[in-house]
Amino acid sequence: MEISGLILCGGESKRMGNDKGLLLKQEEPWVKLLANLFRGMGLNYHLSIKATQMEAYSKFFNPDLFIVDAVEVPGPLRGIFSAHLAFPETNWLILACDMIEMTEEAMQNILKVAANHPDYDYWIYKNEIFYEPFCGIYSARGLKKLIQQYREGSLERFSMQSVFKQAAVFPFPVGSYAAAFKNLNQI
Numbered sequence: 001m002e003i004s005g006l007i008l009c010g011g012e013s014k015r016m017g018n019d020k021g022l023l024l025k026q027e028e029p030w031v032k033l034l035a036n037l038f039r040g041m042g043l044n045y046h047l048s049i050k051a052t053q054m055e056a057y058s059k060f061f062n063p064d065l066f067i068v069d070a071v072e073v074p075g076p077l078r079g080i081f082s083a084h085l086a087f088p089e090t091n092w093l094i095l096a097c098d099m100i101e102m103t104e105e106a107m108q109n110i111l112k113v114a115a116n117h118p119d120y121d122y123w124i125y126k127n128e129i130f131y132e133p134f135c136g137i138y139s140a141r142g143l144k145k146l147i148q149q150y151r152e153g154s155l156e157r158f159s160m161q162s163v164f165k166q167a168a169v170f171p172f173p174v175g176s177y178a179a180a181f182k183n184l185n186q187i
Helices: 030-038 051-058 079-084 106-116 139-152 162-166 175-181
Strands: 003-008 045-049 067-068 092-095 122-126 131-136 168-171
Touching: 003 030, 003 051, 003 079, 030 106, 045 051, 051 067, 067 079, 079 092, 079 168, 079 175, 092 106, 092 122, 106 122, 106 131, 106 175, 131 162, 131 175, 168 175
Parallel strands: 003 045, 003 092, 045 067, 122 168
Antiparallel strands: 092 131, 122 131
């Protein structure tokens, strides 16, 4: 299965009050740290952004890497749907721009899981209770089904947890990668 990376940068950042992708760690924007992970793995990647972010992100990235939000749905599905509509045959390994503790090892691991269990639509880490939607693999096949549900009006809830409860998901325990999923919604 061919996979490209997607970094979701178009969130509201209401709790942080800033564009999280552009916050700095060791003088690098958070989003660049994640892009470096994809580069290190030899994966092509794109950044999902809002139109209002284009100027700021163009200081760090070639605009050819941008997928600008093209649908009005709440939450991360806005960027995910926009990416699927732009590249309908692409399977995505998706990260959120605030996942600066993510490791290449955790990303490689979920790629192996998907390769070993190809009959699912999503391969998602899961802690004891909840799915960890990012770092996860979203197949073109699964996203096509999900967008069809949305268009038919049968997608009642837009939370990732709700999406996964109704989909063909291979849940994989977070296990020793728990630190990579640290939530950075506050400075």
